[in-house]
Amino acid sequence: MSELSFKDKVVIITGAGGGLGKHYALEYAKRGAKVVVNDLGGALNGQGGDSKAADVVVEEIKKNGGVAVADYNNVLDGAKIVDTAVKAFGTVHVVVNNAGILRDTQFKKMDEKTFQLLIDVHLNGAYKVTRAAWPYFRKQNFGRVINTASPAGLYGNFGQANYSAAKLGLLGFAESLAKEGEKYNIRANTIAPLARSRMTESILPPPILEQLNPEKVAPLVLYLSHEENKLNGETFEVAAGFYAQIRWERSGGVLFKPDASFTAEAVGAKFEEILNFDDSAKPELLKNQHPKMLNDYQSLTNAA
Numbered sequence: 001m002s003e004l005s006f007k008d009k010v011v012i013i014t015g016a017g018g019g020l021g022k023h024y025a026l027e028y029a030k031r032g033a034k035v036v037v038n039d040l041g042g043a044l045n046g047q048g049g050d051s052k053a054a055d056v057v058v059e060e061i062k063k064n065g066g067v068a069v070a071d072y073n074n075v076l077d078g079a080k081i082v083d084t085a086v087k088a089f090g091t092v093h094v095v096v097n098n099a100g101i102l103r104d105t106q107f108k109k110m111d112e113k114t115f116q117l118l119i120d121v122h123l124n125g126a127y128k129v130t131r132a133a134w135p136y137f138r139k140q141n142f143g144r145v146i147n148t149a150s151p152a153g154l155y156g157n158f159g160q161a162n163y164s165a166a167k168l169g170l171l172g173f174a175e176s177l178a179k180e181g182e183k184y185n186i187r188a189n190t191i192a193p194l195a196r197s198r199m200t201e202s203i204l205p206p207p208i209l210e211q212l213n214p215e216k217v218a219p220l221v222l223y224l225s226h227e228e229n230k231l232n233g234e235t236f237e238v239a240a241g242f243y244a245q246i247r248w249e250r251s252g253g254v255l256f257k258p259d260a261s262f263t264a265e266a267v268g269a270k271f272e273e274i275l276n277f278d279d280s281a282k283p284e285l286l287k288n289q290h291p292k293m294l295n296d297y298q299s300l301t302n303a304a
């Protein structure tokens, strides 16, 4: 494969003042992109703010001969972040929704504010930035969105009901954007990374952290956001150089007759069959949702 250049591409990375986002920013810039380094410079729990985080990354990019501007807006002011890109570089081609915070709490103690805050920063923030970029993507017939989910969103995690809910939401968000964006050459994909950063430093043991170099995530983000990538609406797990695709799998399923025999007891009696994956499918479209029912419907209408 020839070198993946981002020359003349304008890339917004949210939360790029540290951690994973910083590595993405440096890599995009190295490959010729004009980079908007967004970061409000807050603490891991979302409190406070400091322009220094974004400034330091922009300085480093410029020192290496790259092109970048800093943006200190909260992702919830997504339109302002896109404005920064448009004012500096005329448009936006790639949005990497990466900004994030943590407020881990056991669910029994999780108040509404703690839940809502995580939904806001991760999910609503990604909506705000992407929504503001969307008209530019459509007009120029090119756009790439990378959403950042998490293994905690895919599988759940103790003390992270707020974070998991937001993270899995980002996956559904990308899947729908992919379907709407396809004909405008807009691709939206999702990553579920694991990497060494202030998010993981206090939870994972040092020998594991040593392997989780955040630089090992950047190649996937760059590949998926390049114009050569045709994948759309897909999800990938990435950690320590391990790259794998995640997809939905549905068991063979049971179609119940909608008559008097269709009771809770009948469902209970068939549960073993409902849980049987021997004859499973890997649906990607809403219309693949009930194949047995649709096949029956099809044969009925064909017969009519």
Ligand code: NAD
Residues within 6 Å of the ligand: 014, 015, 016, 017, 018, 019, 020, 021, 038, 039, 040, 041, 042, 043, 044, 046, 053, 073, 074, 075, 076, 097, 098, 099, 100, 101, 121, 125, 148, 149, 150, 151, 192, 193, 194, 195, 196, 197, 198, 199, 200
């Ligand atoms: P990080 O804390 O180093 O980086 C997140 C950045 O987002 C910070 O610089 C922070 O200032 C910024 N930010 C937070 N709220 C913001 C807001 N409202 N507006 C603008 N910027 C904001 O953590 P990281 O590990 O680099 O995480 C990057 C992304 O990857 C996050 O979405 C995180 O949830 C996700 N993720 C990380 C891991 C991991 O193992 N590190 C695992 C799964 C998911």
